[in-house]
Amino acid sequence: xxxxxxxxxxxxxFRPRMHCLKKLEAMVVEMQDQKSGVKGSEQxxxxxxxxxxxxxxxxxxxxxxxxxxxxxxxxxFSTMLVAYGYIYPLQNHKKLVMCNDSSLxxxxxxxFWPTQKWFAEDSDYAIYLAxxxxxxxxxxxxxxxxxxxxxxxxxxxxxxxxxxxxxxxxKAGKERKKPDRVVFDCQERAYWIVxxxxxxTHSAIDCGPERLIDPNTDEKITFDQxxxxxxxxxxAIMRSKVxxxxxxxxxxxxxxxYKNHDPFLAPCLPSNPWQTDHxxxxxxxxxxxxxxxxxxxxxxxxxxxxxxxxxxxxxDFKIFLKKExxxxxxxxWEAAEELKWGTAASMTAKAETIFKTxxxxxxxxxxxxxxxxxxxxxKGLDHPHRYVLEAAQTHVFLLMKKDTFFRYLKSPVYKDIxxxxxxxxxxxxxxxxxxxxxxxxxxxxxxxxxxQQEEEEKAKAxxxxxxxxxxxxxxxxxxxx
Amino acid sequence: xxxxxxVAATFGPCDSCGTASPLMNIYIKNEPINYCSFxxxxxxxxxxxxxxxxxxxxxxxxxxxxxxxxxxGKLNDVELHQVAEKVEVVGALSIKTRRVLKGHxxxxxxxxxxxxxxxxxxxxxxxxxxxxxxxxxxxxxxMSMPTTWVMACAYAPSGCAVACxxxxxxCSVIPLSLDSNENCAxxxxxxxxxxxxxxxxxxxxxxxxxxxxxxxxxxxxWDVESGQLLQxxxxxxxxxxxxxxxxxETGNTFVTGGCDKKANVWDMRSGQNIQSFECHESDINCVxxxxxxxxxxxxxDDATCRFFDLRADREVAxxxxxSIVFGASTxxxxxxxxxxxxxxxxxxxxxxxxxxxxxxxxxxGHENRVxxxxxxxxxxxxxxxxxxxxxxxxxxxxxFQA
Numbered sequence: 001x002x003x004x005x006x007x008x009x010x011x012x013x014f015r016p017r018m019h020c021l022k023k024l025e026a027m028v029v030e031m032q033d034q035k036s037g038v039k040g041s042e043q044x045x046x047x048x049x050x051x052x053x054x055x056x057x058x059x060x061x062x063x064x065x066x067x068x069x070x071x072x073x074x075x076x077f078s079t080m081l082v083a084y085g086y087i088y089p090l091q092n093h094k095k096l097v098m099c100n101d102s103s104l105x106x107x108x109x110x111x112f113w114p115t116q117k118w119f120a121e122d123s124d125y126a127i128y129l130a131x132x133x134x135x136x137x138x139x140x141x142x143x144x145x146x147x148x149x150x151x152x153x154x155x156x157x158x159x160x161x162x163x164x165x166x167x168x169x170x171k172a173g174k175e176r177k178k179p180d181r182v183v184f185d186c187q188e189r190a191y192w193i194v195x196x197x198x199x200x201t202h203s204a205i206d207c208g209p210e211r212l213i214d215p216n217t218d219e220k221i222t223f224d225q226x227x228x229x230x231x232x233x234x235x236a237i238m239r240s241k242v243x244x245x246x247x248x249x250x251x252x253x254x255x256x257x258y259k260n261h262d263p264f265l266a267p268c269l270p271s272n273p274w275q276t277d278h279x280x281x282x283x284x285x286x287x288x289x290x291x292x293x294x295x296x297x298x299x300x301x302x303x304x305x306x307x308x309x310x311x312x313x314x315x316d317f318k319i320f321l322k323k324e325x326x327x328x329x330x331x332x333w334e335a336a337e338e339l340k341w342g343t344a345a346s347m348t349a350k351a352e353t354i355f356k357t358x359x360x361x362x363x364x365x366x367x368x369x370x371x372x373x374x375x376x377x378x379k380g381l382d383h384p385h386r387y388v389l390e391a392a393q394t395h396v397f398l399l400m401k402k403d404t405f406f407r408y409l410k411s412p413v414y415k416d417i418x419x420x421x422x423x424x425x426x427x428x429x430x431x432x433x434x435x436x437x438x439x440x441x442x443x444x445x446x447x448x449x450x451x452q453q454e455e456e457e458k459a460k461a462x463x464x465x466x467x468x469x470x471x472x473x474x475x476x477x478x479x480x481x
Numbered sequence: 482x483x484x485x486x487x488v489a490a491t492f493g494p495c496d497s498c499g500t501a502s503p504l505m506n507i508y509i510k511n512e513p514i515n516y517c518s519f520x521x522x523x524x525x526x527x528x529x530x531x532x533x534x535x536x537x538x539x540x541x542x543x544x545x546x547x548x549x550x551x552x553x554g555k556l557n558d559v560e561l562h563q564v565a566e567k568v569e570v571v572g573a574l575s576i577k578t579r580r581v582l583k584g585h586x587x588x589x590x591x592x593x594x595x596x597x598x599x600x601x602x603x604x605x606x607x608x609x610x611x612x613x614x615x616x617x618x619x620x621x622x623x624m625s626m627p628t629t630w631v632m633a634c635a636y637a638p639s640g641c642a643v644a645c646x647x648x649x650x651x652c653s654v655i656p657l658s659l660d661s662n663e664n665c666a667x668x669x670x671x672x673x674x675x676x677x678x679x680x681x682x683x684x685x686x687x688x689x690x691x692x693x694x695x696x697x698x699x700x701x702x703w704d705v706e707s708g709q710l711l712q713x714x715x716x717x718x719x720x721x722x723x724x725x726x727x728x729x730e731t732g733n734t735f736v737t738g739g740c741d742k743k744a745n746v747w748d749m750r751s752g753q754n755i756q757s758f759e760c761h762e763s764d765i766n767c768v769x770x771x772x773x774x775x776x777x778x779x780x781x782d783d784a785t786c787r788f789f790d791l792r793a794d795r796e797v798a799x800x801x802x803x804s805i806v807f808g809a810s811t812x813x814x815x816x817x818x819x820x821x822x823x824x825x826x827x828x829x830x831x832x833x834x835x836x837x838x839x840x841x842x843x844x845x846g847h848e849n850r851v852x853x854x855x856x857x858x859x860x861x862x863x864x865x866x867x868x869x870x871x872x873x874x875x876x877x878x879x880x881f882q883a
Binding site for chain 1: 614641750773784
């Protein structure tokens with residue numbers, strides 16, 4: 001099945017937006033200002049004297065001063081100017097970076113600046129390569145030769161025109177004075193290095209696959225699109241919103257609550273495996289440990305979501321519920337999750353099992369939900385759909401979240417696990433031990449093996465417990481399919 | 482947590498046609514009604530009624546948009562950095578690259594971590610998808626895709642499969658095996674089929690469903706086993722470049738960002754676009770939820786990253802600096818949500834303090850654009866993938882000022 005979009009594919013494709021070009025151009029113009037720009041000088045290249053040559057360190061110093069940044073940041077920015085083709089290196093012309101030393105650079109002529117509007121033309125490239133061929137009598141670099149052969153095949157119908165243009169340009173070039181010719185050749189070469197970069201050259205013009213819309217034009221909106229937008233806005237206006245002080249306060253509270261659990265902000269015990277090459281942290285926090293760590297147990301208390309997402313926490317919660325004889329809510333929630341996220345083929349069978357186990361009058365694990373929700377759900381089960389249990393599941397979840405969860409946190413089960421939880425000592429490896437760790441990194445257990453173990457455990461639990469463990473039965477149905 | 486979306490009635494009999502189906506909650510003349518997506522489309526496409534013209538619809542649209550902005554403004558009683566005034570400042574950062582993963586022969590476009598916190602999958606312009614054990618630097622699987630530019634890849638929650646897609650307009654799921662020598666690509670299964678390139682994909686809470694977004698402007702939810710389209714999401718007017726699934730207990734919403742400068746939040750059950758934010762000045766390259774699920778951040782070509790609060794329904798912070806001129810292509814949060822890592826097209830990664838809105842640090846090291854930054858599932862490391870053909874696993878440690 002293919003999803004079809006209502007938008008027409010106009011077959012034309014457009015290059016991604018380059019939003020930074022305006023700012024870059026403004027900066028480059030400023031840099032070339034006679035009075036306040038970067039100071040250049042004449043330099044001898046081979047036999048010719050080239051005007052307006054700058055050194056890398058002058059450029060970087062000027063930018064650091066202008067933008068009030070560190071030299072490193074200024075170097076990054078100037079590397080980008082080279083990568084976009086606003087400045088080109090005179091030595092080492094294939095590496096589009098700015099070096100913070102006396103390497104030589106020149107400003108590119110505006111004719112060759114990058115533009116949003118069009119790609120560098122293939123036929124222009126063909127003319128350039130043909131011209132190089134004439135001049136250097138077939139001394140193109142391997143990547144250029146490959147391009148040349150490709151273009152020769154692709155633009156064969158235009159080849160006479162291309163050769164003619166190349167010859168004309170070559171002749172015109174010969175008529176120029178030598179310094180001008182050398183400068184122009186450097187500029188043209190730089191332009192093509194940026195637009196058709198050789199392997200291992202990182203050019204900023206190389207920006208990924210084409211987009212479907214033209215960033216330069218506005219799309220015409222039709223009446224049905226307006227209708228949809230109006231419906232969206234109406235719905236958005238009626239949607240209840242919360243005051244910023246409340247919602248932002250909650251965000252700040254979240255950060256504060258989790259601060260000690262963030263490995264970037266507080267040390268994780270016994271140690272961060274990436275720092276010490278020792279994976280004790282991962283082993284202690286595996287899915288099926290007898291005793292979890294203190295931090296893990298603390299995290300369960302933050303929200304019902306944390307408790308249920310950590311399957312070890314969910315196990316502990318189940319122990320508590322078993323003692324209270326109220327495990328059916330969680331079992332129903334798990335079963336509804338399996339239905340929602342399961343395969344399409346297994347839905348009807350799962351829905352039937354859920355109905356028989358949880359919702360039918362006199363069912364073995366009957367859940368206590370309000371009459372209206374029960375009515376809607378049962379009616380929906382006539383034509384089972386993966387979201388048919390949404391209302392009931394939400395009701396049950398909110399019940400657990402607002403009542404059962406808090407009772408769990410106050411219960412002896414939770415207090416017991418808090419007491420027994422491990423508090424590992426921080427590792428203190430000597431440099432020799434660290435090196436040893438690095439040489440003997442543990443491969444751990446493969447997730448596929450863990451997954452297989454999980455499935456076996458689930459099957460065992462299903463066989464052992466009564467009443468029927470719905471979740472296991474449903475994953476069994478999934479596996480059969 | 483977005484309580485509102487959680488409790489909205491999204492399944493039941495449609496008010497128009499009566500069939501039991503996923504419902505969209507809309508308003509007709511200020512009355513709340515629940516329509517199935519088909520009836521909604523019929524209503525949108527019906528011919529112009531008496532007195533209705535394109536101009537009147539456009540005027541109505543503009544006045545509604547203005548009203549929404551006014552409502553949002555009324556609740557804007559405080560700024561984020563004001564609320565965070567009393568929070569202590571994050572101090573010096575110690576940043577170290579712990580692993581450099583070399584093996585791709587061209588730009589690395591995407592990566593994703595496995596739930597076991599050490600394995601990761603990466604995809605590249607050279608058409609290869611590689612599964613690595615980041616901890617031991619072992620390459621476990623290397624698979625070749627039929628086209629180049631594999632722009633999206635994702636690891637399944639169970640760790641038993643990976644999904645990938647790109648210029649082939651398809652998203653395929655590949656089951657992994659314990660045997661490194663086995664050719665996993667042979668068992669590849671095509672799940673999602675779009676009419677343009679796949680820009681992002683992710684599994685939902687299980688291995689059986691896949692969410693994909695595409696350059697054709699649509700995103701879709703698919704059943705992996707049968708390849709069936711479960712729900713499609715229309716609303717973007719241009720290429721969608723990124724998507725992220727909400728980490729909340731419901732897992733029912735996701736956010737997408739696209740070239741139309743909009744970030745849209747969708748209800749996965751009904752296909753309805755429930756919230757939309759149009760604040761960026763250029764294409765949105767990446768969207769990522771805040772760990773609590775109540776907010777998200779976006780990275781754009783306009784060189785800013787913005788932070789949107791879903792409950793207040795507005796943009797609450799802009800992470801920008803005059804000296805940052807190049808587009809941001811990727812964002813991710815640290816585990817507590819205090820730090821925001823953004824990868825830029827000028828080859829750097831900036832670390833922002835989410836609460837104070839300031840930049841804490843810059844990371845250099847890549848030799849080309851940073852295409853993806855992702856935090857490992859337990860927050861112990863950050864992986865950055867770049868167009869310089871490498872991936873780096875970076876470890877960061879901040880101290881707090883006394």
